[in-house]
Amino acid sequence: MLETEDPPVAAAGDPQPAVWRLGSRPVVSWITYDLASTIFSYAVITRYFNDWIIDQRHHPDYVIGLMTFVVSLALLLGLPLLGALADHLGRRKPLLIAFTLLSVVMTALLGVLHTGLIVGLGIAGIAIFGYQAASAQYDPLLARIAPAEEQPRVSGLGVALGYLGVAAASGVFAVVVTGDDQSAFIPTAIMFLVFALPCFVWVRESGPRRRLAPRTAVATAVADARHGLRRARTESYGRFLIARFFYIDAIGTLTVFMTVYAKRTGHFDSTQVTLVLDLSIVFSVVGALVAARLTRLVGPKRVLGATVLLVAGTLLVTGATGVPWLLWLLGPLVGIGFGSIHTADRVYLIRAVPEAQRGEVFGLFWLVGRVSSGVGPLVLWSGTIFVLDHFGILRPAEGDRVALVVLAAAALVGYLLIRPLPEYRAADDPSVRPSSGG
Numbered sequence: 001m002l003e004t005e006d007p008p009v010a011a012a013g014d015p016q017p018a019v020w021r022l023g024s025r026p027v028v029s030w031i032t033y034d035l036a037s038t039i040f041s042y043a044v045i046t047r048y049f050n051d052w053i054i055d056q057r058h059h060p061d062y063v064i065g066l067m068t069f070v071v072s073l074a075l076l077l078g079l080p081l082l083g084a085l086a087d088h089l090g091r092r093k094p095l096l097i098a099f100t101l102l103s104v105v106m107t108a109l110l111g112v113l114h115t116g117l118i119v120g121l122g123i124a125g126i127a128i129f130g131y132q133a134a135s136a137q138y139d140p141l142l143a144r145i146a147p148a149e150e151q152p153r154v155s156g157l158g159v160a161l162g163y164l165g166v167a168a169a170s171g172v173f174a175v176v177v178t179g180d181d182q183s184a185f186i187p188t189a190i191m192f193l194v195f196a197l198p199c200f201v202w203v204r205e206s207g208p209r210r211r212l213a214p215r216t217a218v219a220t221a222v223a224d225a226r227h228g229l230r231r232a233r234t235e236s237y238g239r240f241l242i243a244r245f246f247y248i249d250a251i252g253t254l255t256v257f258m259t260v261y262a263k264r265t266g267h268f269d270s271t272q273v274t275l276v277l278d279l280s281i282v283f284s285v286v287g288a289l290v291a292a293r294l295t296r297l298v299g300p301k302r303v304l305g306a307t308v309l310l311v312a313g314t315l316l317v318t319g320a321t322g323v324p325w326l327l328w329l330l331g332p333l334v335g336i337g338f339g340s341i342h343t344a345d346r347v348y349l350i351r352a353v354p355e356a357q358r359g360e361v362f363g364l365f366w367l368v369g370r371v372s373s374g375v376g377p378l379v380l381w382s383g384t385i386f387v388l389d390h391f392g393i394l395r396p397a398e399g400d401r402v403a404l405v406v407l408a409a410a411a412l413v414g415y416l417l418i419r420p421l422p423e424y425r426a427a428d429d430p431s432v433r434p435s436s437g438g
């Protein structure tokens with residue numbers, strides 16, 4: 001139940017409340033934003049936009065790969081700078097609000113504009129850029145609203161509520177999306193905004209706020225971003241970010257093309273595809289809640305390693321056998337992987353990085369995920385299918401199976417990079433003291 005009053009705030013400089021409660025408005029509001037962003041990710045990145053462009057408007061797979069690659073380049077330049085700027089100014093919410101609103105507006109435009117392919121891809125790219133830039137500011141706020149030992153639980157609840165919300169939102173989509181997937185985008189924009197608003201209002205940032213002239217702030221952020229990139233070469237989180245590139249590459253690419261893959265098997269219609277995706281969402285909730293518990297018990301690194309192995313094995317078996325009914329297994333198992341990974345990896349990074357550097361490093365965290373999501377669809381998936389089809393080796397329907405095996409190999413590389421990393425427990429977070437409340 002939501003409490004009527006927020007817990008009292010501790011002394012200045014301490015980001016944690018003196019008495020912590022799971023049902024406080026800041027915690028519930030932070031969790032609700034996870035719901036908002038997951039609805040956007042499902043509707044625009046996974047379910048409707050790609051199917052609208054490829055299946056309904058009959059454009060080739062690679063145009064989606066090119067769009068995501070261009071967005072990745074923009075994020076490559078923008079995220080480290082924005083993260084360093086947030087660290088230097090001591091505030092993340094202004095950037096979170098600005099980029100969320102940018103994404104909401106662009107998503108709504110997708111639903112009302114009838115334009116050519118290039119303009120449509122451009123609007124979608126800006127919407128995805130805004131979503132990613134906002135998420136890079138959102139994740140570090142977890143350390144502001146929960147003590148270290150409670151962060152796995154809050155992170156897992158955020159992921160779980162996000163996927164439960166998507167399951168409910170899919171009911172809305174079932175009513176409003178009739179024959180044209182474009183009709184999904186205005187409801188997506190509305191839900192994104194509505195569920196993001198509590199975070200805008202009730203998640204607070206304590207501590208000193210720095211005020212600089214815009215030119216000075218940008219110059220300082222550029223310098224900080226450069227230093228952060230150099231630090232990442234020697235710190236353990238640098239290896240973690242490289243590992244994340246590979247395992248998110250595998251899962252992110254699959255979410256982009258799962259709808260296309262299911263239809264190419266010739267055994268799934270739109271209703272069945274939606275059911276597979278809904279099953280994966282339900283199991284994402286299970287994965288998030290189980291991962292939250294296990295992360296508290298054994299630490300985030302072990303949870304990540306086991307999850308990435310599960311994803312790699314599932315992709316390998318599905319691609320190697322090519323049995324269509326295995327998609328009913330692939331969806332739920334990858335759902336478990338998605339929920340588990342997104343619960344554990346942000347907790348791992350929060351514990352590995354001091355508060356003063358989190359904006360900078362989470363900018364790299366989301367940048368790595370976004371670049372991998374650009375490389376994967378363009379190179380690992382579309383590239384594999386294009387080469388096999390161009391040289392007459394396999395048609396796209398059979399080439400999809402090879403692409404799944406390639407994704408399994410990428411996930412395995414991620415696992416091998418995670419193995420030697422140190423484990424971090426709640427007590428290892430230097431910037432968050434244990435809470436005294438429940």
